[in-house]
Each structure stands twice: as structure tokens, then as C-alpha cells.
Amino acid sequence: MADENQRSQTGPLKTVTVLGIEVVIYALFLALLLMPGGEILIVEVLLLLAALFYLRRNPALRTQIQELFAANARAAWIGGIAMMLLVPFFVASSPYWLFIIIIAGLFLVACLGLNLQLGSTGMVNLAPAAFYAVGAYTAGLLALGWGLPAWITLPAGAIMAGLFSAFLFIPVLKTTGHYLALVTLAFQFMVTILLDNMEWTGGPQGLKNIPLFSIAGYSFNTDINLGFIVLPAYANFYYLMLLIVAAVGIASLRIYNSWVGVTLSTIRDDEIAAQTFGVQVNRWKLIIFSLGNCFIGLAGAFYSHLVGFISPPNFAFDKSLVMVSVVILGGMDNVFGVVLGSLLLIILPEKLRVVQEYRFLIYGVVLIVMLIFRPRGLLPFKPRDFSDLVEAAKRKRAIPAGSEAAEGRA
Amino acid sequence: MENNRIFWTKDLSISFGGLVAVDHVNIDIARGEVLGLIGPNGSGKTTIFNIITGIYTPTDGDFFFEGESLLGKPPYEIARKGIARTFQISRLCLDLSVLDNVFIGMHYRQKHWLIDAVFRRDLLAREVSEARDRAFSLLSVFNKELVGLAGVPVGALPQIDRRRVEICRAMAMEPRLLLLDEPSAGMTLEEMTELMEDIRKVQEESKEISIIIVEHDMTVIRSISDRVVALNYGRKIAEGTCEEVSHNTEVREAYLGKRGIKI
Amino acid sequence: MTFLDMLLQQSINGLMLGIMYSLVAVGFTLYFGVLDVINFAHGDFFMLGSFMALVLYSIAEAAGWAGNTFLVVIYLFIGSMILTGVVGVATERLCVKPVSKAPMLISLLVTLGLGIAIREAVRILYPRGSDPKGFPTLLPQGAFNLGSIVIRYENLIIFGLGIVVIIVVNFLINRTKMGSAIRAVAQDGEAAMMMGVDLDRTIDITFLIGSAVAAVAGIMNGFYYGKTMFNIGAMMGVIGFSAAVIGGLGNIYGAIVGGILFGLLETFAAAVLPYGAENKRVFAFLIVILFLVFRPTGILGEKVYERV
Ligand SMILES: Nc1ncnc2c1ncn2[C@@H]1O[C@H](COP(=O)(O)OP(=O)(O)OP(=O)(O)O)[C@@H](O)[C@H]1O
Ligand SMILES: [Mg+2]
Numbered sequence: 001m002a003d004e005n006q007r008s009q010t011g012p013l014k015t016v017t018v019l020g021i022e023v024v025i026y027a028l029f030l031a032l033l034l035m036p037g038g039e040i041l042i043v044e045v046l047l048l049l050a051a052l053f054y055l056r057r058n059p060a061l062r063t064q065i066q067e068l069f070a071a072n073a074r075a076a077w078i079g080g081i082a083m084m085l086l087v088p089f090f091v092a093s094s095p096y097w098l099f100i101i102i103i104a105g106l107f108l109v110a111c112l113g114l115n116l117q118l119g120s121t122g123m124v125n126l127a128p129a130a131f132y133a134v135g136a137y138t139a140g141l142l143a144l145g146w147g148l149p150a151w152i153t154l155p156a157g158a159i160m161a162g163l164f165s166a167f168l169f170i171p172v173l174k175t176t177g178h179y180l181a182l183v184t185l186a187f188q189f190m191v192t193i194l195l196d197n198m199e200w201t202g203g204p205q206g207l208k209n210i211p212l213f214s215i216a217g218y219s220f221n222t223d224i225n226l227g228f229i230v231l232p233a234y235a236n237f238y239y240l241m242l243l244i245v246a247a248v249g250i251a252s253l254r255i256y257n258s259w260v261g262v263t264l265s266t267i268r269d270d271e272i273a274a275q276t277f278g279v280q281v282n283r284w285k286l287i288i289f290s291l292g293n294c295f296i297g298l299a300g301a302f303y304s305h306l307v308g309f310i311s312p313p314n315f316a317f318d319k320s321l322v323m324v325s326v327v328i329l330g331g332m333d334n335v336f337g338v339v340l341g342s343l344l345l346i347i348l349p350e351k352l353r354v355v356q357e358y359r360f361l362i363y364g365v366v367l368i369v370m371l372i373f374r375p376r377g378l379l380p381f382k383p384r385d386f387s388d389l390v391e392a393a394k395r396k397r398a399i400p401a402g403s404e405a406a407e408g409r410a
Numbered sequence: 411m412e413n414n415r416i417f418w419t420k421d422l423s424i425s426f427g428g429l430v431a432v433d434h435v436n437i438d439i440a441r442g443e444v445l446g447l448i449g450p451n452g453s454g455k456t457t458i459f460n461i462i463t464g465i466y467t468p469t470d471g472d473f474f475f476e477g478e479s480l481l482g483k484p485p486y487e488i489a490r491k492g493i494a495r496t497f498q499i500s501r502l503c504l505d506l507s508v509l510d511n512v513f514i515g516m517h518y519r520q521k522h523w524l525i526d527a528v529f530r531r532d533l534l535a536r537e538v539s540e541a542r543d544r545a546f547s548l549l550s551v552f553n554k555e556l557v558g559l560a561g562v563p564v565g566a567l568p569q570i571d572r573r574r575v576e577i578c579r580a581m582a583m584e585p586r587l588l589l590l591d592e593p594s595a596g597m598t599l600e601e602m603t604e605l606m607e608d609i610r611k612v613q614e615e616s617k618e619i620s621i622i623i624v625e626h627d628m629t630v631i632r633s634i635s636d637r638v639v640a641l642n643y644g645r646k647i648a649e650g651t652c653e654e655v656s657h658n659t660e661v662r663e664a665y666l667g668k669r670g671i672k673i
Numbered sequence: 674m675t676f677l678d679m680l681l682q683q684s685i686n687g688l689m690l691g692i693m694y695s696l697v698a699v700g701f702t703l704y705f706g707v708l709d710v711i712n713f714a715h716g717d718f719f720m721l722g723s724f725m726a727l728v729l730y731s732i733a734e735a736a737g738w739a740g741n742t743f744l745v746v747i748y749l750f751i752g753s754m755i756l757t758g759v760v761g762v763a764t765e766r767l768c769v770k771p772v773s774k775a776p777m778l779i780s781l782l783v784t785l786g787l788g789i790a791i792r793e794a795v796r797i798l799y800p801r802g803s804d805p806k807g808f809p810t811l812l813p814q815g816a817f818n819l820g821s822i823v824i825r826y827e828n829l830i831i832f833g834l835g836i837v838v839i840i841v842v843n844f845l846i847n848r849t850k851m852g853s854a855i856r857a858v859a860q861d862g863e864a865a866m867m868m869g870v871d872l873d874r875t876i877d878i879t880f881l882i883g884s885a886v887a888a889v890a891g892i893m894n895g896f897y898y899g900k901t902m903f904n905i906g907a908m909m910g911v912i913g914f915s916a917a918v919i920g921g922l923g924n925i926y927g928a929i930v931g932g933i934l935f936g937l938l939e940t941f942a943a944a945v946l947p948y949g950a951e952n953k954r955v956f957a958f959l960i961v962i963l964f965l966v967f968r969p970t971g972i973l974g975e976k977v978y979e980r981v
Pocket of ligand 1: 429431450451453454456980981
């Protein structure tokens with residue numbers, strides 16, 4: 001029966017509908033960036049609320065849309081990727097917004113790492129910005145001190161952040177909940193204070209003139225001249241960012257959608273139950289804690305080569321707070337939720353610069369209101385559905401003879 | 411008997427602060443046997459399960475499984491030896507689907523690891539589809555309808571189905587010793603009989619498995635167990651067939667004094 | 674100055690700071706007791722208290738009755754305690770209590786958000802609120818010598834005041850009907866409710882006391898450093914929380930001991946360790962982390978066995 005349904009959801013018309021929906025969202029997103037003034041923000045927020053409200057009242061429509069996208073996943077992905085690739089073309093006239101989008105991408109990478117810890121495994125980490133700092137300073141120091149190229153400094157930043165996790169290994173295993181929150185909070189403050197006071201990290205001045213990326217002699221600081229259009233230099237960073245986001249995003253999705261994902265969810269929901277079923281809880285916690293921090297460190301390393309200048313305030317507690325809110329507001333243990341969260345929480349505050357003075361006040365209030373009324377985030381955790389995997393396995397195993405029998409059993 | 415016993419304890423004891431919750435208890439169970447464990451509230455039944463599964467470390471005594479001492483082993487290692495359990499207060503992951511919950515019971519048999527999850531999806535696909543078939547056949551032993559609900563979060567199921575899922579999760583481990591802690595708590599009489607039927611079915615399907623079951627209701631105990639051990643204040647006060655134990659004066663006093671249960 | 678003198682002098686400074694930390698920590702412990710919630714905005718009530726005092730002082734100045742310093746100081750403390758306490762209760766009702774049953778991460782983030790909102794509100798509402806604000810010198814200046822140790826009158830008064838507040842809080846919690854309600858709720862909220870304790874009212878009162886005590890600490894801090902600023906709450910929140918945990922979360926005496934210990938740790942680290950002055954908090958936080966690992970229930974907490 002499900003198949004019937006799927007079939008009715010495919011066809012050229014349906015594909016066009018899917019792409020149409022994507023284009024509309026994309027256009028709204030670009031309009032938000034490119035139209036000056038705050039009116040567009042108000043209009044779009046109202047539109048969004050109206051749409052959410054309407055969908056809430058019509059769950060049938062919602063499931064229909066979900067099924068539509070599921071049935072046309074390939075088209076949806078191709079359309080989405082094409083639009084991503086085209087972003088620099090549309091915002092070529094305002095490099096500032098391209099920069100902000102890159103920053104959002106970096107936060108996304110970091111928050112995917114944080115999500116592994118916080119969302120998937122339930123380990124509280126209030127110090128993501130500290131590990132972001134480790135990545136950034138590692139890359140900066142290596143590039144400045146030894147002139148190492150970006151293809152070394154980026155992984156080095158990630159690995160160093162992973163290694164720094166070892167400082168918290170014992171607390172991570174020995175404490176949970178509020179206590180782990182305090183440990184990581186203390187760690188965050190320790191790192192910022194130390195960065196401020198240590199000479200070899202540049203103290204309060206931080207690191208200046210960190211070389212921007214250049215890979216195989218190609219400097220990322222050059223505009224891309226395509227003849228009919230000149231893309232700002234940030235486009236280079238944008239495409240590299242996109243590549244990293246894709247890698248980290250796919251890895252995250254695959255971890256979630258696997259045996260490992262199930263294991264982590266069980267640790268998050270009930271450690272004791274997990275243990276009594278043979279899960280080596282401690283080992284998984286350390287692995288995920290380190291892996292998550294690697295992602296965060298990678299983002300940090302990229303950041304230092306993007307801006308060329310880093311100093312302690314870039315890595316203070318408020319950055320950690322933003323990252324934690326991205327994960328919780330977006331939706332814990334939901335990769336798409338984290339994507340949505342980082343777009344909203346990084347780009348909207350920039351848009352709110354028109355009300356500069358009240359920006360953080362609004363931020364705090366929105367945080368409170370959202371969490372009280374939608375504590376599970378914008379896109380909450382969804383139970384896994386392994387049927388795609390199972391289908392794939394079956395198709396492989398039983399071509400052509402047993403295929404019908406196999407399907408009949410399911 | 412002596413050679414056939416799969417699990418036994420030796421003077422198992424634990425105290426919390428001043429309270430002695432389990433006091434030099436010796437129990438043993440043969441392969442394929444169903445042992446009923448009874449006793450009034452707070453007599454230490456759950457605590458014994460917690461010791462056996464490695465959650466608490468006993469303050470004194472030792473316990474053996476298939477001839478090997480498990481003292482001081484962490485819970486995951488004990489699980490891997492082949493001991494599975496259910497909890498008195500259900501410990502399912504309510505947000506996860508029925509299938510995921512059963513999957514965790516198969517956790518340690520999976521070869522699949524973090525690197526494979528990212529890079530070797532074909533291996534994963536094969537494992538998942540095999541695991542799913544096994545989970546479905548387990549679930550259908552209990553309730554055919556559960557198979558259809560495999561994708562639903564456990565939190566959306568009624569109490570009795572949750573119990574079933576919990577037992578399935580334990581059975582998915584293919585244990586040789588299964589510990590059931592008041593599997594029928596909070597159920598109506600009919601639901602309880604239904605569940606007992608299911609458990610017996612499981613027992614019959616794999617004769618090898620030994621079960622220790624904690625229950626308050628004597629009719630349930632009588633219908634399912636081969637032998638009964640009674641506890642009071644952490645001490646073993648009686649042992650034998652159901653008839654013997656229920657006629658034991660100390661047992662009667664323990665129950666009557668506490669809750670006036672009809673035996 | 675001999676080493677012993679130095680030690681004594683540092684102890685006195687540490688006690689001074691410590692008593693302020695204790696006052697903040699008491700709030701954390703009280704809230705955790707009645708609501709099982711860590712209120713990360715609590716540090717901002719410390720800050721709010723100091724700003725309320727500034728507002729009250731400017732009113733007094735404008736009205737021309739800032740002359741009698743003794744009365745003005747009392748007016749500042751009491752006024753700020755009331756105002757801050759009221760804000761504390763209001764925020765508790767609006768956003769702390771609604772999330773107290775939610776998962777820990779939610780309550781954590783909501784209270785962090787609340788902290789931001791309070792901080793920003795102060796910055797925006799207070800004239801030129803982004804700058805540090807000078808505090809009036811109302812307490813007697815000068816110092817006296819005790820051997821080779823110097824004790825400033827101001828510090829002595831602040832310390833004495835801290836002790837008085839602690840005694841009063843202790844009296845309220847242990848000797849009054851209201852206090853026994855608070856203790857009952859902290860033990861077991863539902864049981865307390867069945868015994869006829871008005872849960873909502875008890876929670877309100879707890880937040881009133883907690884915020885008012887934090888306000889006292891905020892004003893003391895203002896007098897001590899001669900200034901205050903809108904963003905001092907975040908760090909103080911972490912310190913107060915740390916102190917409460919070192920002492921044993923949920924235990925009032927623990928919070929007091931923890932606060933004083935944190936103050937002493939800081940001052941000794943600053944005096945004794947190399948690069949201590951700028952890194953004193955790094956050291957103090959390190960000790961906090963060690964504490965959490967090796968004695969997670971704190972100094973005065975009792976061992977609990979996790980029930981399964
Ligand atoms: N973690 C713990 N900390 C302190 N005391 C405990 C702990 N676990 C169990 N106890 C105590 O040990 C005793 C035995 O408890 P247990 O849960 O084993 O009883 P039980 O026989 O399972 O009772 P019930 O029929 O109510 O389930 C009780 O007095 C209980 O209070
Ligand atoms: Mg029990």
C-alpha cells in the first residue's frame with residue numbers, strides 16, 4: 001500500500017512541485033538577505049508563522065508534503081544542491097552576506113559536532129567555543145609559526161580539538177547533567193581566561209595576519225572572474241565551506257541513521273539500560289565527545305583562515321551559548337534541525353542589526369519564548385526509519401528471482 | 411542438579427549505609443528452569459537483580475554464571491556473557507521506535523562500527539535487514555500487531571505492549587539467563603495471563619533458557635515457575651516447590667504482616 | 674611582612690570575597706532545593722541588585738535626602754532587596770517554573786536566556802548602560818592595623834553585613850513556618866503539598882529570598898570595587914554555582930562553606946602561584962572540576978546510591 005502511495009507521488013508534475021517549493025523558499029531566503037531594511041524580515045516572519053500555523057491545522061497536508069519530498073528525494077536533493085552552488089551568483093553584489101553565510105556554515109559544522117554530543121548522546125557540553133578556539137589557535141599558530149598550508153592546518157585544528165577533549169575525559173565519565181554542565185562551563189571560562197593571559201597565543205591581542213587559504217598556489221583572496229560575472233573572493237571560501245559542510249553533514253546523517261545512532265540514542269535516554277544490554281557506555285561517550293570536538297575544531301580552524309585575525313572574545317561563553325541554542329532550538333539529534341537552527345540563529349541576528357541596540361535582548365526573549373512553547377525544537381527528533389536501508393539490501397540480495405517474495409514478507 | 415546448574419550465588423550480600431538489603435543469599439538455578447522469586451516489598455528482590463547484572467557491587471559474597479565468577483565485572487560484560495533482564499519500572503527509550511528498542515538487545519552481536527556507519531553502508535544495510543527480520547519474528551511471538559507498530563515510538567504504546575517490547579529486547583540478546591522483574595506490574599488480570607502465555611511460549615521455543623521471575627501474585631508464580639525462593643528483609647526464608655513455600659509459616663507471616671496477601 | 678602575616682592578610686581578603694560568593698551560592702542551592710532547577714540567571718540578579726541600588730541612590734540624591742549616610746545605606750540595601758526580589762519572583766513565574774519539569778537542557782538554556790534578557794535590559798534602560806558605573810562611597814573609609822595586618826573599615830562592615838544576612842537567612846529557613854515549608858518542599862514537593870503546604874507560594878518566597886540575598890551581595894560588591902557593570906553577572910553566576918556545588922547542592926551550609934572556600938582559593942592562588950593574579954580563577958575552577966570528579970556530592974552532601 002505504501003508503494004501505491006509512493007507511485008502516486010512521483011511523475012514530472014510532482015517533481016516540478018517539489019522544485020517549485022524549494023525555489024520559493026530559496027527566493028524568500030535570498031530576498032531576506034538582499035532587500036535592505038527590516039520590513040522584509042517582518043513580512044517573512046509573519047509568512048513563516050502563518051505557514052506553520054496552517055500546516056499545524058492541516059496535518060494531512062503536512063504528511064502529503066513530507067511524502068512528496070520523500071518520494072522525490074533525488075530531485076529534491078539535486079535541486080537543493082544546485083541552489084546552494086548558485087548562492088554566490090545571487091549575492092555577488094554584497095560580499096558581506098556571503099561572509100555571513102559562510103559563518104553560518106561554520107557554525108553548522110561546529111553545531112553538528114555539538115549535536116553528536118548534546119543531541120545524540122545526551123552529553124552536556126557548554127564549552128563548544130573553547131574547542132572552537134583550540135581549532136582556530138592551532139591553525140593560526142601553525143600557519144604563522146611554521147607557514148604550514150591550509151590543507152594541513154585544517155585537519156590539525158580538528159585533531160588538536162579532539163586531543164584537547166582528553167582534559168575532560170574523566171569528568172565526562174564521572175559526571176552528568178547539572179554537574180557536567182558546570183564542568184564544561186568552568187572549562188570554557190578557564191580557556192578564555194588563559195587565552196587572555198598567555199603570551200604565546202598573543203594575549204588579549206590574539207593572532208593577527210593569519211594567512212588566508214591558498215591551496216596549490218591558488219590564493220583564496222582572488223575574485224572569481226567568470227566573464228559574465230565577477231564573484232567576490234569570499235566565493236572561494238564559500239565553496240570550500242560547502243564541501244566541508246557536505247562531508248560533515250553526510251557523516252552526521254549516516255551516524256544517526258545507523259547502528260551507532262541507535263546505540264547513542266539509548267545512551268542518551270537511559271544509560272543503565274544501555275549498559276545492561278552490553279553497550280560500552282564509557283567508550284562511546286569518549287569517542288563521541290572527541291569526534292564532536294573534532295568537528296568543532298575543524299570549524300574553528302577554518303574560521304581563523306577566513307578572517308585572518310582571532311582574539312579571545314571570539315571564543316567567549318556567548319559563542320558557546322549560540323551553538324548550544326542552535327542545537328536545542330533547531331532540534332536535538334536532527335541534522336536538518338541543526339541546519340535550520342544555524343541559518344536562523346546566525347543570519348537573523350545579522351538582519352536584526354537595524355535594531356542593533358535591542359538585538360541581544362530580542363535574542364534572549366526569543367530563546368525563552370521558543371523553548372517554553374516548543375521545547376523539542378523546530379524539527380524534533382524523529383524515530384529512525386531503516387526501511388530505505390532494508391530495501392536496498394533486499395534489492396541487492398534478491399535480483400531478480402526472490403524480489404517479490406522478499407517484498408511480500410515485509 | 412549440581413552439574414546442571416547454570417547460575418548460583420554464594421552468600422550474596424549488600425548494604426546501603428546501614429541498611430542490609432540483601433543478606434547472605436544463596437540461590438541457584440538449573441539450565442532450562444524457571445525460578446520464582448517472591449517476597450514482600452523491600453525484601454531485596456530487585457536489588458539481587460541489580461547485583462547480578464553488575465549495576466551494584468555486592469559488599470560481600472560472590473555469584474557465578476556457567477562456572478565463572480562475575481564479581482566486579484561491569485554490566486556490559488555481564489550482558490555479553492548471556493544474562494539479560496527487564497526492569498521493574500520499565501526502562502525503554504520512549505522516544506525511540508519499537509524496532510530501535512529491540513535492536514539495542516542485539517547491540518553487541520553487530521560487527522558494524524563507527525567507521526562502517528559512515529563508509530560502508532552496504533554492510534550496514536545487510537546487518538540491519540537481518541536484524542529487522544529477527545526482531546519481527548521475536549515481536550510476532552508476542553503479538554502479531556507489534557510488527558506493524560515497529561516504527562512507532564514506544565511511548566505511544568499501551569503498558570502491556572511496552573512490557574512485551576521490553577521482554578523482546580531482552581530476548582533479542584539470546585540470553586541463557588533471563589531476569590524478569592515483576593513483568594506484570596500494573597496490569598489487569600487478563601493482560602497478565604496473556605503475558606504469562608507469551609513468556610511460556612518463549613520458554614518453550616528455546617528450552618535452554620533459564621528464567622528468574624519476580625512476582626507478587628502467587629497464581630502467576632504457580633502457573634509458571636518450577637521452584638520458588640522466598641525472601642524477607644534480604645534473607646532467604648524458604649525454598650522449594652510452590653506448594654511448599656506457600657505453606658511455609660515464615661512466608662505466610664512475612665506476607666500477612668506486611669500486606670495481608672492471600673497465598 | 675612575614676609569611677604568616679601574608680597568609681593572615683590573604684585569609685581576610687579571601688573571607689571578604691568568599692562571603693559575597695556565599696550569598697550568591699545560597700540562591701542556587703535554595704532554587705535547586707525547591708524546583709530542582711539551576712537558575713543560570715541568578716548571577717544577573719546579583720548585578721541587578723547593584724543597579725537597583727544605583728537607581729535608588731540617584732532618586733535619593735535628586736530628592737535631596739542623601740545626606741545621612743547611615744540611613745541612605747540602609748535604604749539602598751532594603752530598597753534594592755525588595756525590588757530585585759520582586760523581579761526574581763516575576764521571572765520565576767514567567768520562565769523558571771514553567772520549565773522546571775522540562776529536561777535539564779531546556780531549563781538550562783531558558784535561564785541562560787533569562788540572564789541575557791536581564792543583562793541587556795539593564796544595559797538599555799540604564800543611562801549609558803554599556804559603561805562601568807561608579808558606586809558612591811558611603812561606607813567609612815580608612816583602616817586600622819592589627820599587628821602587621823591592615824583591615825579596612827569598609828571591608829569589615831561588608832563582612833559583618835554578610836554574616837548578618839547569613840544568620841537571618843538561616844533563621845528564616847530553620848526557625849520559621851515559612852522556612853519549614855521551604856525545607857519540606859525541598860525534601861519532597863508532593864509530600865509537602867499533601868501536608869498542606871502551598872507549593873506555589875513557597876516557591877515564590879524562595880525566589881524572593883534568593884534574589885534579595887543576591888542583591889545584597891551585588892551592593893556589597895559595588896561598595897568593595899567602587900563600581901559595577903551590566904555584564905558582571907555571568908561570571909558571578911558560574912562562581913555562585915561552583916560554590917554551591919563544592920559545598921553540596923541543596924545544602925545551605927554547604928553553599929556558605931563553598932562560597933568562602935572559593936574566595937580563599939582565589940586569593941591564595943593570586944598570592945602564591947606564579948602568574949596567579951591573572952589566572953586565579955583558572956586555578957579555582959580547576960579545583961571545582963576536581964571536586965566534581967572526586968566528590969560530586971560536595972563537602973556537606975551525603976553519599977547517595979543511585980536507585981535503579
Ligand atoms: N540504591 C539504593 N540506595 C539505598 N537503598 C536502596 C537502594 N536500592 C534498594 N534499596 C533498599 O533496599 C531494600 C530492598 O529494595 P528492593 O528494591 O530490592 O526491594 P524489592 O524486593 O524489589 O521490593 P518491591 O517489591 O517493592 O519491588 C529496600 O529497603 C530499599 O529501600
Ligand atoms: Mg523490586
